[in-house]
Amino acid sequence: MKPRFILDFLSVGTKKSPAGFALPLVIMAGLVITVAAAAIAMKGMNDQNQVTAQKAKNSSREAAETGIERIKATMVSSPAARYMALYNSSQWNNLLNNDGSVNSSANATLAATLTNYLTELAKQTKEFTCTGNTATAMTALQGKLVPFKNTVTQASLPIQSDLSYRLVSYEYGGTQGVLSTTPQTGTLTIEGFSSTGTTSGTRLRVQIPISSNPSQRQDLGPTIPGLWMKEQGLANGTEPAPPFSNNSLGNQRYDADVVFNDCTDTINQQYMDFVNDKTPNSPILVGDKKAYKASFPMPAVPPQPTIPSGQVFSGINGTMTLPRRNAAGVITDSPIDGVYYYRVNGDINLSGSSTLTITPGQKVVIYLNGNIVRGTNIAHSCTGVTGCTPSNFRIYGISTATDPELCLNGSDIVNGFILAPNYKAGVNGNGKFVGSLWVKSWGKISNCGSSGNQVVLEQNETWDKLPPELQPMKMSTPALQKVTSWQELEVSQAQ
Structure with missing residues (x-):
């Protein structure tokens, strides 16, 4: 074979042509794009x-x-x-x-x-x-x-x-x-x-x-509640259904704050609004006094101290003045820390002109294990007596009988403080009680009430007049x- 032919034949594959580079470039570009796309996809993921x-x-x-x-x-x-x-x-x-x-x-x-x-x-x-x-x-x-x-x-x-x-x-x-x-x-x-x-x-x-x-003391306002009852409200029997009227409450009026524990769950908001209504000419609550519900209890009766035997009575059935004095006017009863304590194991039951008199200015406490019977007259007036307050005279009802009674009677004004959580209570006749009555129920005693449009209870004393054991307190709690x-x-x- 001629050398020229061989040279020409071999030179065919070595000729430079643009078409020869296209395919590798396309493959390379595709690979780059694929890698980039994968990287982008991976980054996105x-x-x-x-x-x-x-x-x-x-x-x-x-x-x-x-x-x-x-x-x-x-x-x-x-x-x-x-x-x-x-x-x-x-x-x-x-x-x-x-x-x-x-x-x-x-x-x-x-x-x-x-x-x-x-x-x-x-x-x-x-x-x-x-x-x-x-x-x-x-x-x-x-x-x-x-x-x-x-x-x-x-x-x-x-x-x-x-x-x-x-x-x-x-x-x-x-x-x-x-x-x-x-x-x-x-x-x-x-x-x-x-x-x-x-x-x-x-x-x-x-x-x-x-x-x-x-x-601290429970939130009961600056003045001591005049009337505090555990059960029901101010009406005789159970609370009336609306429409309410003063007649349904006996027409009695109160110049005192009133507290309901409502243990019988008979007092609704409509009743509370009615009692607190100040628009009538003769509102149930006088002046700025108010009624409210409280879930906390009234204070318990303080423990009874050791009372001298001569100051413990089976009952009081005739005129008596406390503390007692001899013919020379010298007090013969014995005080404990300035307070004269007495215990009455039966009733205080006075009739006619017989009267239990508490000397104004003296501090007297009676633990009563009986009733105050309708018709009983009690006299304690602080009018004109310096240092005399209603709470100077206190009655603690301690009877555990079923529904013992306190029927306050007469036409006189009686200054006092009564704590009797188990007792029914009421005011009979034209009398007025100045102080506090903290009891089981009010106005639920037969024939012990007043139908006159009059103030039967007045209380304007502030809490500092009561000893600490009579102030309802909140216990200390975590905050x-x-x-x-x-x-x-x-x-x-x-x-």
């Missing part, structure tokens, strides 16, 4: 995952915040629940039975402090006010702890379908079960969960300042303040 994760994290944080609000609301839902803030959460389940009663097999010291608090708290409830039975009141009070236990002992508490929370821990900074007079702190840790796209959890720890609500010091924790932290 990563961004989406981050968005989903952040959304789940935000949701779990919101769940934890909601959990804090709900646990805090549970802790302040009642005075009984507030006291649980003085114990660590590790004790909550141990201290409470499922019915809200105190678990006697729990830590003895902690169980005792909780029992003592609940017992005193029960004595301020309407159940105790109306029954006088601590066990009944305790049962009602314990029922309010059931929602607390049911909430704080759950492993997980739902908020909505994809959100939930749980109580991790609560630690009280003071001595457990002791309400300190100095501010303390409770540390609450809650974990929130979200299952929005991906499961996520967030723990939040907050501080709850805890102070003490000091013991949980606004949450402070929010801290977000890793889920692996913070037990």
Whole structure:
């Protein structure tokens, strides 16, 4: 073969032509685009995952915040629940039975402090006010702890379908079960969960300042209630159905604040509005006096001191002046801390002109284990006597009989203070009582009432005139303040 031919043949494959580079360029460009698209897709997926994760994290944080609000609301839902803030959460389940009663097999010291608090708290409830039975009141009070236990002992508490929370821990900074007079702190840790796209959890720890609500007098206004009754209202029998009228209340008027415990649940708001109405020419309550309901009890009768035997009577059936004096005018009865105490084991039953007279300016207390019978005249007037107040003369009704009675009689003005939680009471004739009558019911005694349009009760004394044991007090209770010091924790932290 000729060398020229061979050279020409080999040179065919080496000729430079633009068409020879097109295919590699296309392949290379496609590869670059594919890689770029994949990178963009992967970045998009990563961004989406981050968005989903952040959304789940935000949701779990919101769940934890909601959990804090709900646990805090549970802790302040009642005075009984507030006291649980003085114990660590590790004790909550141990201290409470499922019915809200105190678990006697729990830590003895902690169980005792909780029992003592609940017992005193029960004595301020309407159940105790109306029954006088601590066990009944305790049962009602314990029922309010059931929602607390049911909430704080759950492993997980739902908020909505994809959100939930749980109580991790609560630690009280003071001595457990002791309400300190100095501010303390409770540390609450809650974990929130979200299952929005991906499961996520967030723990939040907050501080709850805890102070003490000091013991103070119940909110009853500046003046002592003139009439305080446990059952029913001012009408004879049960309260009338509307429309009300003064005739249905006996036309009696009151220049005194009136308090209803309404243990019979017969007093509605319409009745209260009627009693408080000041538009009639002769309103039931005079001037700025008002009537209101109270769930807390009237004070208990103070313990009886040791009364000298000569000052204990089987009854009072004739004229008598207290304290007693001899012919020379010297007081022969013996006082205790400036107060003359007497006990009457039967009735005070005077008729005609017979009168029980209390010397104005002297302090006299009678423990009455009987009745004041209709027709009995009692005289105690502070008019013109310096230092004399109605509460200088006090009668404590202590009879446990069924519906003992106090029927105040006559046309005179009697200054005094009567505390008789188990007694029916009323004013007969044209008399007026200046002071306070705290009794079971009013106007429910047959033939002991007044149909005249007159003021039968007047009270303008302020609380400082009464000894502390006669002032209805709120007991000291824990006060949980606004949450402070929010801290977000890793889920692996913070037990």
